[in-house]
Amino acid sequence: MTLSAFSPSSPLVLIGAGKMGGALLAGWLVGGLDPASVVVVDPKPPADTMALLGKAGIAPLAAPPAGVQARLLLLAIKPQMMGDALPALKALVGPRTLSLSIAAGTTVATIEAALGGAIIRAMPNTPAQVGRGMTGLFANPAATVEDRDLAxxxxxxxxxxxxxxxxxxxxxxxxxxxxxxxxxFLLAEALTEAGIAAGLDPALAARLARQTVTGSGELLYRSELPPGELRRNVTSPNGTTAAALDVLMAEDGLAKLMTRAVAAAKRRAEELAG
Structure with missing residues (x-):
């Protein structure tokens, strides 16, 4: 299955064209998705998404269209809106429709109760907009091998x-x-502020931080070495990097802070699920 799986009569219907929905659509359009095979339902898309839609010739709709059965129904609205939005989407679901939800915390059971059929939960991230996203997926038993392959x-x-x-x-x-x-992004912000505190011009500090974060990410992407080994390759014994890492890798340093942060985010996702 590829982006050619969709057509005007069997479209990809995007419900919610905010940051994440817009990022995915941008990536798919760059990848060759035919704009004529896309239906976007969002009464007030943000400005950047409106610019994307205008360039592609896609007119967003304020409400789900009548007489359309989606091949893929992409649920990209906020979890808090799901309860009100799902009942109105039932008419878009046909025998071949796959409902793909990217709403954090909204369970398969919640979507099944409203729409039935094949459902896949996915959690992508915004680097999808530049073709470098990462997505975790889970399918309900009704999802076929074809549905999983499509997702x-x-x-x-x-x-x-x-x-x-x-x-x-x-x-x-x-x-x-x-x-x-x-x-x-917070790391880049913090590194910029640290550079300013060390005496650098703010504009230069921002450039140094941005290029360091993006360049290191690209090196990590291209290298087959694990992050720990790449870190060690930068760290000379008793050098400047080692002095900084003594702070970041202290008992109460970055590893424990990140573990707490991830646990807090996971806890909030569970709360959203009710």
Whole structure:
């Protein structure tokens, strides 16, 4: 299954064109998805998504269209909106429809009760917009091998994928990779502020931090070495990096702080599930 699986008569219907829905759509359009095979339902898409839709010639709809059965129904709305939104989407579900939800905390059981049929929960992240996303997926028993292949190919078109066989693990995926880009962006912010505190010009500090974070990420992406070995390769004994790592790797340092952060994100995802 590829992006050619969709057509005007069997479209990809995107419900919610916010940051994540827009990021996925952007990646798919770059990858060759035919705009004529896309239906976007969102009464007020953000400005960046509106620009994307305008460029692609896609007019967003304020409500689900009548007389359309989706091949894939992508649920990209906030979890708090699901209860009100799902009943109105039932008419879009036909015998071949796969409902793919990227709403954190909304369980398969909740979606099954409203829509029935094949359902896959997925947790992508915003680097999907540049083809470097990471998505964890879980399928209900009604999802066929064809459905799983379709979901895999869609998300693989904008990054990498990994399946879990226990739905509760999607909350852990959310906490690590779904929310993870924000942790990396915070690192860049903190590194910028630290550079300014060390006496650097703010603009230069921002450039140094941005290029260091993105360059290191690219090196990690291209290298077959584990992160720990790459870290050790940068660290000379008794050198400047070692002095900094003595702080970051202290007993109360980054590892424990990140463990607490991920646990907090996972706990919130569980709360959203009720």
């Amino acid at each position: 895999t190919s869609l998300l693989a078109a904008v990054g990498e994928t990994g399946w879990v066989e226990n739905e509760s693990l999607i909350d852990a995926v959310t906490a690590v990779s779904g929310s993870g880009p924000a942790y990396v």
